[in-house]
Amino acid sequence: MTTPTDNIGKASVWLASGTVVSRLLGFLKIMVLAQTIGSVGVGTNAFALANSLPNNVYLIIAGGVLNAILVPHIVRAAKGFDGGASYINKLVTLAIVVLGATTAIAVVLTPVIVTIYSAASSEAGTDGAGLALAIALGYWCMPQILFYGLYTVLGEILNARRMFGPFTWAPILNNVIGILGLILFTVMFGADPNGDATVADWTPDRIAVLGGSTTLGVIAQAAILLVFWKRAGLKFKLDFKWKGVGLRSAGRASVWAFGIMIAAQLTLIVTTNVAYITYDTKLPSLFISTTAWLIFALPHSIITVSITTAHFTRMSEHATAKDFPAVRKDFSEIVRSVCLLITLTMFGMVVLAMPLSKLFVKEDSQLVGMTLVLIANMIWLVFFTIVFVAQRTFYALGDTRTPFFFFLFQYALQAILSVGVGMFVPHEYLVVGLAIAQGVSTLATMPIALGLLRKRIPGGLDGKRVTRTLLQYFFAGAVAAVVGYFVTNLLGGNTPGAFGTANKVTAIIVMSAVGVVMSAIYFAILHFMRSSELKEFAAPIMRRLGR
Numbered sequence: 001m002t003t004p005t006d007n008i009g010k011a012s013v014w015l016a017s018g019t020v021v022s023r024l025l026g027f028l029k030i031m032v033l034a035q036t037i038g039s040v041g042v043g044t045n046a047f048a049l050a051n052s053l054p055n056n057v058y059l060i061i062a063g064g065v066l067n068a069i070l071v072p073h074i075v076r077a078a079k080g081f082d083g084g085a086s087y088i089n090k091l092v093t094l095a096i097v098v099l100g101a102t103t104a105i106a107v108v109l110t111p112v113i114v115t116i117y118s119a120a121s122s123e124a125g126t127d128g129a130g131l132a133l134a135i136a137l138g139y140w141c142m143p144q145i146l147f148y149g150l151y152t153v154l155g156e157i158l159n160a161r162r163m164f165g166p167f168t169w170a171p172i173l174n175n176v177i178g179i180l181g182l183i184l185f186t187v188m189f190g191a192d193p194n195g196d197a198t199v200a201d202w203t204p205d206r207i208a209v210l211g212g213s214t215t216l217g218v219i220a221q222a223a224i225l226l227v228f229w230k231r232a233g234l235k236f237k238l239d240f241k242w243k244g245v246g247l248r249s250a251g252r253a254s255v256w257a258f259g260i261m262i263a264a265q266l267t268l269i270v271t272t273n274v275a276y277i278t279y280d281t282k283l284p285s286l287f288i289s290t291t292a293w294l295i296f297a298l299p300h301s302i303i304t305v306s307i308t309t310a311h312f313t314r315m316s317e318h319a320t321a322k323d324f325p326a327v328r329k330d331f332s333e334i335v336r337s338v339c340l341l342i343t344l345t346m347f348g349m350v351v352l353a354m355p356l357s358k359l360f361v362k363e364d365s366q367l368v369g370m371t372l373v374l375i376a377n378m379i380w381l382v383f384f385t386i387v388f389v390a391q392r393t394f395y396a397l398g399d400t401r402t403p404f405f406f407f408l409f410q411y412a413l414q415a416i417l418s419v420g421v422g423m424f425v426p427h428e429y430l431v432v433g434l435a436i437a438q439g440v441s442t443l444a445t446m447p448i449a450l451g452l453l454r455k456r457i458p459g460g461l462d463g464k465r466v467t468r469t470l471l472q473y474f475f476a477g478a479v480a481a482v483v484g485y486f487v488t489n490l491l492g493g494n495t496p497g498a499f500g501t502a503n504k505v506t507a508i509i510v511m512s513a514v515g516v517v518m519s520a521i522y523f524a525i526l527h528f529m530r531s532s533e534l535k536e537f538a539a540p541i542m543r544r545l546g547r
Contacts, residue, residue, distance in 0.1 A: 007367035022168065023298045025175035027359070030291055032182045034360055037210075038195025041131045041324045043202055047278065047288045050137035053113055054144035055107050056265055087433050088157055089239040096238075097440075099149035106145055110138040119518055133199050133207075140211025144218040151222040158225065158232055160313060166228040168306070174221035181213020193362055256400035260407045267411040267418070271434050288370050291430040296377040301344040304338050304385050308392050315396040324458050331393050331453075333461035336533045338385055338470045343473035344522045347481040348382040352514055353378070355493045355500050361545035364496035372432045380439030382470070383446050390449040397456060406449045414441035467535060476525035484518040 018206065038044050114135045155167030189206055211420055229236060275286045311334050318326035349356060387410075394403045406459035421433035454461050485494075493500025493510040500510035528536045 009102040016133045020302050022171040022175060023301060024069055025179070026294065027180065027298070027507075029178045030294065030360055032179055034362070035193050036182045036186050037192050038192055041195025042199055042231075043133065043192075043197050044195050045276065045286045046130050046134040046202075047210060048139055048290050049118060049134045049272070050141045050211070051139055052272075052290065053110075053117065053360050054141050054218075056147060056268060057113065057142075057145050059104070065196070071488065086239070088234065089237055090241065092153055092157070092236060093238050093240055095149060095153045097184050099146045099270055102149075103143055103146040105319050107139065110142055111135050112424050117269055118276045130199060133202050136202075136204075136207050138213045140217055141208065144215050147215075147218045151218070151225065154222065154229075156233070158228060159309060161232045162313060163228060163232045166225050167309075170224050172222045173224055174217035177217035177248055178214055181209065181216070184213065185209050221387075255260060256404040259404045260400075263408050263411040267415045270415045271418045271438075274418055274434060275431050277422065277427065277430060288361075288366070288373055289434065292370065292373040292431070292435065295356065295360075295374055296347070296381065296400050298324050299349070299381065300385065300388070303341045303345070304388060307338050308334055308389060312392060312396060315393065317395045319398065321355040326397065327393070328457050328462055330396075331389065331457070332466055334389050335386060335466050337537070338389065339382060339470055339473055340526075340531075340533050340537055342382055343470075343477045344480070345401070346378055346517065347477040347522075348515060348518050349378045349381075350486065351481050351484040351488055351518070352493065352511050354496075355510045356490070358501045358507040364501075367496050367501060369428065369431075372429070373435055376432045376435035376439065380442050383439070383443045387442060387446050387449050390446075390453050393453060394456070399456065402456070403449070406445055406452060409448060410441045410445035413444060414438050417441065427534050440511055461514060467546040469531070472526060472529050472531055476522045476529070479525060480521040480544065483521055487514050487517055 037047065061481065080466065114131065118131055118134060131452070151167075151170065155170070158166055187208070188209060196377055214412060226236075239458045272286065275289045311330055315327060315330040318324075354371045357367055357374055361367050361370045380471075391407075393405050394400070417437035419442060421430060421437055425433040450461065450463075488494055488510060491500045491510045491513065492498030492502075493507070493514070495501065499506050501507060523534060
């Protein structure tokens with residue numbers, strides 16, 4: 001007999017599988033991008049800035065709002081006579097209107113938006129040519145706002161109806177189109193892996209191919225989700241009758257989530273400006289920072305988001321029924337399940353930071369900088385995960401107000417630390433300092449978020465069990481990391497130009513070997529410590545092997 005837990009486990013695996021494929025293609029796209037236009041230089045950083053802005057603007061306007069309110073409110077609306085279909089049509093219609101208007105305004109204001117996010121470059125005495133290039137690319141990238149928004153709306157509606165796969169697998173199409181666009185760029189204009197091209201070399205046709213193919217991928221990512229609506233029992237039609245269907249309560253919930261996004265983007269403006277100080281040099285800058293963050297986000301997306309998303313609908317149902325013991329159990333189960341793999345990943349990626357960085361950069365000077373930035377990001381991964389799960393638990397409870405206050409603290413602290421980095425840290429370590437600033441602010445926020453959540457759920461958070469489990473994970477991970485470090489050294493993975501960093505193939509060989517060793521040690525220690533979480537994780541695998 002299939003249990004709800006089995007269904008969530010299958011959903012988590014399905015989500016994780018799609019995320020793995022999507023992220024691997026995403027990293028392949030980054031590697032192709034670095035080979036096409038380089039990992040440092042004015043063109044690379046101009047594109048990194050322009051391509052990040054649609055996401056930033058979208059997050060300010062709607063990103064956090066949609067993530068905060070969609071699933072809980074659709075779960076509640078599903079109890080209506082039509083299963084929530086009318087509510088969904090009105091919600092999607094409203095999203096199209098708001099996102100469409102936002103996109104149009106953002107396109108018009110592209111020069112202003114780019115200038116805000118790169119103001120520090122002019123302070124550093126640059127000639128403004130890189131800014132003009134970023135603006136030109138920005139015009140091609142800004143339409144992504146509408147389609148990022150539609151992708152989120154359509155995907156979260158499918159998630160709320162327990163159809164998890166399309167939302168996770170759709171980005172694969174985006175990455176495939178992006179890679180094809182880069183190949184077309186190389187065929188038409190040639191490759192520039194060292195980033196030597198000047199602003200004058202970036203002609204309008206180059207800008208159109210790079211920016212246009214990137215935006216086309218995002219359009220396809222959103223459009224493909226419409227194919228799955230019939231399977232979910234949905235039929236969309238525009239509905240502008242927004243009054244009297246409960247959107248007001250969703251609006252109230254969205255105000256605080258909107259505030260979180262505003263605080264996040266104000267902080268991002270600060271950090272982007274600091275990173276962009278060195279945009280026209282060969283020092284680590286915005287592209288290196290963005291790539292390291294994407295690597296950091298890989299395990300978060302594959303493990304944390306997949307497991308949490310699969311649990312979120314059930315947690316929202318428990319919260320709607322005010323079944324707080326079940327919500328507490330959901331929180332504890334998510335944290336313990338996620339951190340089993342996240343802890344191993346954190347230690348593994350710190351140990352293997354240099355071979356991993358070799359996949360994305362070419363020169364040894366860039367390799368060292370990328371390695372330091374990646375380590376500075378990765379050492380905070382578990383704390384970032386716990387804060388994320390706490391946030392989603394608040395959202396399941398219908399509380400977006402409390403997360404606003406602890407995130408306001410986090411982003412204010414990060415902004416202050418980032419300004420300090422820009423003022424006092426040497427330019428070659430700017431992006432390293434920014435990663436540390438983000439990590440420290442996340443670590444400081446974690447006990448605040450958990451303390452507030454403990455007050456919100458009668459009976460607490462199953463804290464003793466969670467703490468004991470995390471200590472087991474950290475002990476096993478630390479032992480595995482020590483052994484992994486010596487094996488990496490032995491294979492030349494910690495020295496630029498040695499076997500482990502000679503090229504991408506040898507880097508993958510070293511990562512594979514060390515990964516197997518560290519995983520074996522980590523799971524063996526947890527087995528001898530009789531970890532119940534490991535038994536639950538291994539049970540379905542052992543059943544399949546038994547068959």
